[in-house]
Amino acid sequence: MMNSSDLQQPMGSWQRVHPVALIYFAVQFLKGLVSQLFVLVPIFIGLRSALDSNPAAIIGIMIGASVLMIAYAIAAFLAFQFRVNQDSVEIHKGVFKRLKLNLPFDKIQDVKLEQPIYYRWHNTRVVMLDTAGSAKQEAIIVALPEGTTNALRDQIQQQKNQQQTSTVPSSDSQLEDNEQGEVLNRRSIGDLIIHGITNNRVWIILGAFSPFIDDAIRYLDNYLADSDLIAMYSIEQQGLVLYLTFVLSTVLLIFLFITLLSVVGAIITFYDYRLVKLEGRLRRLSGLLTKYQVSINISRIQHVEYNQDWLDGLFGRINLVYKQISHTSQRAVNDQSSLMVPSVTAQQSVLLGQAAFSHNNPFEQSYQRISKRFIIKYSALLTLPFTVAIVTVVFLSDVSAMQYLWLFAPVVLQGLIVLRWFRWGVYHDQTHLYVRKGFFGVDRLVCPLCKLQQSDYAQSLFQRRVGLANIKLGLASSVMTVPMIKQTTALNIINRALYNTEFSQQNWM
């Protein structure tokens, strides 16, 4: 364990990162090469005859590529320098294109730590300094020893606390390791299995194996071409019972395979999950291969989402998501603007939600459902034209019996519209807004009204006549939209939100 002296020593002077970063840069080089593979394919095709006649050239090319990779890694390592000043971090990097970044601590929204598997031996970490601004300003320090990492993170946090409040929390406990603080929640392997089943985490696996997907598909294609699938799935040759058995077992096998992959994905991402509360921050620690540490400032949480898909509903589980300032440049796979607690029970979720800001149980509120005119509006705007189009196509053109099934599509669409209406509701008290919405699943969103950034009250002439209105409350995290509610409720929410925002002394971040 390190203390602040880890950082005090080199403060203000330019430093290089740990030499293990050479592996990081080499991996970056390889990733770049793989992503550009399609450019290299024509070159290899052109050289194929030359390579066929001289196989040793392949070894030469591989050696050349390896030398290039090593040279790039060394150059990138040497070019990468950083220094920590009193109130900012400076980074100089780039081999071909030099980049000079200067990040004041008060612009840094989050400090995130990652530990790729090849960093474990030296106990080093990747530090990502996330800003509230554009992606250009995001800075990554590629390899720092654990002690320095923690000291840097704590120094930034301490500096920000000094700027945000007049009191200076200078306790040494801030510089302690991650294990400090109150553990709010842990997720067991059982919980992660449930999470894998109820939430599709297949993309994690697909993302990891994306360079090999083309090869896998080609192999599968060849394999299927060799097997006599037509005979296997033919009613004439197998009989109806056997045919149905084949189809059902194939579908079940595919589902089982996808579910298994999803469970593995959930375990890879959330293994050893801990949610820790420390010094006004929530910290998520998890990960089997790459260890993730995402940390968010509680005061910056804009709203909390209680998400429950229909499968979650069967298991009685909820994904709780803390949402802070959203970025347009976020990477979708690793959304750092939010922090999720996977598959907790309803009771756990309420307690965890209240760790962000005190609010009532969102499952026990009497939500005011939006007007039934919502169904009429979207039936006229979507279902009616869609039905006319489908009926026209089906009856005017020469279609097969199977294609008559398309006539059910408008029924499905209408069902979705009714479900949407059924779910959408709103409730508010003097301090918070509660929005319920969804289709098959139910999402409940809660935000303090004083976090409002901008409001929009809208009313068509028809809605005015029947006393309905639409509202949008713009938060820094997203927009809370509720259509077609009673005009009095809409005005109450907007007026209350504006009043709380303008007259409360609470910060929005």
Added chain:
Amino acid sequence: MNPNVTSEELPSIEDLVKVPLARHYPLISMLTYAVIDLTVVAAGVVVLLQPFIAVDQNTRDTLSILIIAALGLGVLSCVYQWFAAKAKAYALREHDISFYSGIIFRHVSTQPTNRIQHVEVSQGPIERFANLAKLHIYSAGSAMQTCVIPGLEKGKANQLRQFLLNHVNTESYSSAASDNDELI
């Protein structure tokens, strides 16, 4: 903050006093669309009348229909712009600014001054000619982050900008204040 203020006692956006935009804004807004439309129509007429390249009868007929349609749409959009501009207004309170818009769907967008990150005044070429300006108000977040009030006289736009900036600087006790100093 006084948490015991009842809904009836709350200041309401229904009670705002609307301030109309510049008197000549509807005319300028309509003229802008008329100029764009007439440019398109003129281009079509030039193609029809030019003596250099032969245009067959079918193309001439199609082009004539398109020109008439463009003229009709132009008239409709000019009329719409006139009424849309007339429907726009703003309202200023001590702690927020609201913008009214829409003919059939009426919107009231309200921006609390203590959530403003950045204020800008912009002028396009036609607006410069008519001494009009747009006021852009930015708050945090990815969506709904701007509120744009068009059709302000330039002096009024700058005055509003200064009013908002003064309030941002005095009201913003959040950490965002440090950003504002640089941004504004």
